Structure formats: C-alpha cells, structure tokens
Amino acid sequence: MRKVALVGAGVSRFGVRKASYRDLIWEAGKACFDSMPAVKPRDVQGLVVGSVMPERTAFQSHIASMAAEALGIRPSALSARTEHMCASGTVGIRYAYAFIAAGLADLVMVLGVEKLNQPRGDEAILNMGTGVDREWEAAFGLTAPPCFALAAQRHMAEYGTTEEQLAMVGLKNHTHASKNPNAHFQKGATLDQILCSRMISTPLRLFMCSPITDGAAAVLVASEDRARDLTDRPVWIRGTGQALDGFQLTSLHEDYARWPALERAAQSAYRMAGIAPADVDVAEVHDCFAIAELIAYEELGFCRKGEAGPFVAAGRSDYGGDVVVNPRGGLIGCGHPLGATGVAQAAEVFAQLRGEAGARQVPDARVGLTHNNSGMGEHVVMIYGREA
Amino acid sequence: MLYFRATDPFPLESADHTKLHEFYTRLAAGRLATTRCGACGRLAWPPRGFCGECGSDRFDWTDLSGLGTIHAFTVQEAGLPAGFDGPRVFAIVKIDGLRVFSILVDAEPSSIAVGQPVRLAPLRVADDPSGSPRWLPAFRPA
Numbered sequence A: 001m002r003k004v005a006l007v008g009a010g011v012s013r014f015g016v017r018k019a020s021y022r023d024l025i026w027e028a029g030k031a032c033f034d035s036m037p038a039v040k041p042r043d044v045q046g047l048v049v050g051s052v053m054p055e056r057t058a059f060q061s062h063i064a065s066m067a068a069e070a071l072g073i074r075p076s077a078l079s080a081r082t083e084h085m086c087a088s089g090t091v092g093i094r095y096a097y098a099f100i101a102a103g104l105a106d107l108v109m110v111l112g113v114e115k116l117n118q119p120r121g122d123e124a125i126l127n128m129g130t131g132v133d134r135e136w137e138a139a140f141g142l143t144a145p146p147c148f149a150l151a152a153q154r155h156m157a158e159y160g161t162t163e164e165q166l167a168m169v170g171l172k173n174h175t176h177a178s179k180n181p182n183a184h185f186q187k188g189a190t191l192d193q194i195l196c197s198r199m200i201s202t203p204l205r206l207f208m209c210s211p212i213t214d215g216a217a218a219v220l221v222a223s224e225d226r227a228r229d230l231t232d233r234p235v236w237i238r239g240t241g242q243a244l245d246g247f248q249l250t251s252l253h254e255d256y257a258r259w260p261a262l263e264r265a266a267q268s269a270y271r272m273a274g275i276a277p278a279d280v281d282v283a284e285v286h287d288c289f290a291i292a293e294l295i296a297y298e299e300l301g302f303c304r305k306g307e308a309g310p311f312v313a314a315g316r317s318d319y320g321g322d323v324v325v326n327p328r329g330g331l332i333g334c335g336h337p338l339g340a341t342g343v344a345q346a347a348e349v350f351a352q353l354r355g356e357a358g359a360r361q362v363p364d365a366r367v368g369l370t371h372n373n374s375g376m377g378e379h380v381v382m383i384y385g386r387e388a
Numbered sequence B: 001m002l003y004f005r006a007t008d009p010f011p012l013e014s015a016d017h018t019k020l021h022e023f024y025t026r027l028a029a030g031r032l033a034t035t036r037c038g039a040c041g042r043l044a045w046p047p048r049g050f051c052g053e054c055g056s057d058r059f060d061w062t063d064l065s066g067l068g069t070i071h072a073f074t075v076q077e078a079g080l081p082a083g084f085d086g087p088r089v090f091a092i093v094k095i096d097g098l099r100v101f102s103i104l105v106d107a108e109p110s111s112i113a114v115g116q117p118v119r120l121a122p123l124r125v126a127d128d129p130s131g132s133p134r135w136l137p138a139f140r141p142a
C-alpha cells in the first residue's frame, strides 16, 4: 500500500448560519484551497462528500456531483457521498485514504457539510431522529441525548462519576472554543453556568451537549509522491480503524458505559500506526455529549476504565496534561454539523501537527488522533503523524 | 392536511406495508409478541424477518410475558422532536431475558428506579393515512 498524507485543510464558520447548503460548501472549499495554493480545483482527481441529511434539510440529493460542480472539481478517479450519521466525515476520509493507498487516485478532496438549522427548531430535532431506528426507537421520539444519557447514568452508578466531572468536560471544551474563531460558541462558560444550565436528558444538561450547528470542512488527501511535490510538511495518515458493536440500543453491550467497538477501532488504528495511547499528543474526540468524551478517554486507553472523571478533573486532558483533548473546542464548543465534524477534526489535527494552530497550538505536537462515532455502538479512529 | 411520509414519525404497521404486521395486530389486542427463528429457534428483539445468526427467513410469532423490569432509564425534559412532549421517560425494559427499548407512560419521573417492575401499556398513536389505527409498545409502572 502507498503512503497517504493530508496536504491541505480548511473549515467554514460553524454556528446558526445565515447561509445555504451550497454557501457552506463554497466556504470550506475556499478555505481548503487557500491552505494549499499550488492546487487548483481542476487538479483534484476525486471528491468524497460526507453529509447526512441534505434530503431533509436542503431537499437535495446527488450531493457529490453538486458539490464538485460548485467547487469546479471534475472527478476522474473518485466521486462519492458518504452517509454514516455523525461519523460520515471520517468515513469519507477512509474512502479517500483507501483509493490513494491502492493507487487508484493521487489527489482527492474530502468535504463534510451539513445545514441542520431550519426555520423551526423542532423540525431540526425531528430530523435528528433519522439517525436511530425508525420503527423501534425514533417512533417513540428518541434522538441522541437520551441514548448518551443512559451511558452517563451507568457511568455515574458504576464508577462514581459526578455531575461536576461531566461539567468539567463542558468547561474545558467551551474554554478551548473561545480561542477558535470558527467555533459555534466563543464566549467560554463557567462551571456554575454549566451546572445550572437547563436539564436536557437526565443527567445531561445543556452545556454538556453539542448544539444544532451548520458548517462545513474540507481536507486535501494525497499520495506520497504528490504530497512531497506539494509541501515539505505533509501530515501522514498512519493508522485507521472502524468497528461496530450494534445499531439499536438494545443490541449494544448491556453495560452502556462500555463501548467495546471504540476499544476495537482504537486497537486497530494503534496497531497499524505502531504506537501506544501514551504516544498521542493531541486528540480530537467525539464529545457529542460530555459523557462521550469521558468514555472515549477510557476506551482509547488514555486512562483506565472508570477513571475518566478524575482524569478530566485533574487537567490531564488539557494543555500541560497527558494529552490535549479537543483543542478546537470539540463538538460541545464548535458545534456538530454531522457530516462536517470528522473532517473538521482532521483539519484541526492537520493544523496542530504543522504548528499552525495559533492560540490553540499544542507545543511540539507530533502524533494526533481523531475519534468520530455514529451512536454509542459505532466508532472510527484515525491516527496522524508528522513523520510517515 | 396533506400527508407526507417524510414527516410521519410512526411506522406503517398494516399488512400492506410490513412483513411484521402480526406484531401490531397482537399489540392492539394487548399482547407483546416477537419472532422466533423457524430454523435455529433464536428469539429476537425487536421482531425480525431474517435471522442474522443462521440466515433463515422463516419465523414464528411468540407472545412475551408483558411484565418486565427497568434496566436503564433517562428523563428527557427538553429538546424533543416536533410532535413529542417532555418530560418523557425513555427506558430499556428487561423482559423474558430480552432488552426492549420503550417509553414509560403514567409514571412520576422522580419515582422511577432501576429494577422497578413495569407492564406493557399499548399506546395508540396517530392513524395511518388510510385511517388504520397504529400502536406502539409502551410500558407503565406495574
């Protein structure tokens, strides 16, 4: 297999945007091309677009071709859309990786985009129900918050994790987002504000949840030869893993605080990269809810099972700790435009490993990890490095 | 009002629309049923028309007890989808060794506990576009 690297990355502003679905594609595409001026749209051989529900939110399908035309890309090697709920973006990066590693393409853009906000907020939430089983879950009004709330209830009962520790994930990520000009929330938050915010689904309060966000992100993925032609600072894809435990809540591990699929996806990625959890300098993990970030610490091997609460409370996942988790602000601070999230995580790791993250820079970051999930039962992990 | 499938949150339950219509027929009569694989005998939840263990598409219907216990729950107070009200109690109910996802009706949220016994309480929701009644398998404290 050939080596594969990121050579460019850009993100749109995230938030409740006065922008159309196509406006967001233009913004992220422009930011990505601006990061690699040697590449023009006509040079890109393929486009993969991660997007979950444009059929509902923009009344549009045939997404990859629509985006290719919007950006002036004429795909000759790969053109596809990935829909894999909240992990659509990272699944798209895996497609580009596989095509390039196999020698079927040399330069591919992966773009993630979602226009979730609608004139009526409850319609936006209604749409989120498409991500769980319609007949047996969504028909009851289920969306993501109660699913992750079950995991939080269990983690608290089994390991003594506290509401304050959940709030500390929100505090850290809101603080990080205040240094990110593209984040949905940039005002920071206090522990009191988080602990007094509105209850969404017990025990998860508003500031422990990611918001409904519009946004897009794009990365340029290249073969080793192409990458070395374009830049002396490529960011290499060193490992990747994906695993499924189950789709419906009743198919998952009976202990909702255990996510065996994340452990398996991480082990695959670590093995492929030849590294251990302790080698990771910076991690973008899928904090759709604060409990998800805590369980991710454990399943990714940053701490032992059950110790994630004390781990965040001691600052071990923040600047100066063992590993800086979610320096861009995570899904809680940046927002979660589903298909864009995994690509935005990759864009942050790209900036961090090139030393271009400005006020958010993790000193001398060499190895970066991204973790993207679609529900509690399915996980994708990528490992990136400065060295191939 | 015009009917659009894309904004109808409930399944189409009649024999015209699903192989699993027997589930809903029995539910309307107050019975909680599921499928047992016709080849390997595996009991499934939810009901299914193809066995992921042995690959058979033969199945028989079997009634469950209708009485279970709460394995896990959460109370959603805000952020519910259009057409659904809070507070809403979502629960995983253990019943005859199976885990069933559902909601609890007629329950005081502050009094619910893991391990609490609950009983099937079929919930009638909006009729389908041809006027047939539709039901979901909800539960209430036993």
Ligand SMILES: [Zn+2]
Pocket: B037, B038, B039, B040, B041, B042, B051, B052, B053, B054, B055, B056
């Ligand atoms: Zn079978």
